[in-house]
Amino acid sequence: MDSLKLSDEKLALIEKVGLLFEQGLQPAAARIAALLLVSDRLELTFDEICEALNLSKSATSNALNLLLNVNRIEYITKPGDRKRYFRSNLSDWKETMKAKFLDFDKVNNIMREVLGQRPHSTKDFNLKLEEFIQFMEFMGREIPTLFKKWEQSKK
Numbered sequence: 001m002d003s004l005k006l007s008d009e010k011l012a013l014i015e016k017v018g019l020l021f022e023q024g025l026q027p028a029a030a031r032i033a034a035l036l037l038v039s040d041r042l043e044l045t046f047d048e049i050c051e052a053l054n055l056s057k058s059a060t061s062n063a064l065n066l067l068l069n070v071n072r073i074e075y076i077t078k079p080g081d082r083k084r085y086f087r088s089n090l091s092d093w094k095e096t097m098k099a100k101f102l103d104f105d106k107v108n109n110i111m112r113e114v115l116g117q118r119p120h121s122t123k124d125f126n127l128k129l130e131e132f133i134q135f136m137e138f139m140g141r142e143i144p145t146l147f148k149k150w151e152q153s154k155k
């Protein structure tokens with residue numbers, strides 16, 4: 001397979017997406033996730049990832065394992081080839097999003113418990129916390145409706 005060549009524009013986009021992904025991932029994992037989205041090739045080998053991002057084998061291995069564990073990427077093998085080919089895991093993005101929506105309830109339950117333990121002397125803080133809880137409850141009710149509307153709009 002030809003060496004992976006990335007234009008300056010693609011490298012800049014990988015960095016931009018990587019910075020966005022750093023809000024939930026380590027820097028190396030964020031860059032790998034970005035590379036797998038931006039690359040013209042949908043599947044990249046370990047060595048191609050190391051080379052494209054100038055990462056050590058150890059950093060690449062750790063980041064790939066993290067991304068596999070959190071289900072952000074997956075890998076395939078090809079008959080007669082011992083290499084693993086890594087790719088973005090977009091196959092179950094809907095289920096992942098639905099699971100994140102369910103997290104709203106978990107956050108709300110914990111925040112309600114926190115609010116219940118707050119002293120009355122922190123009234124302004126408590127009001128802001130209550131407002132946050134109300135917003136999360138609102139989002140928890142509205143997001144499933146938006147998801148259904150989006151599904152219907154595709155038909």
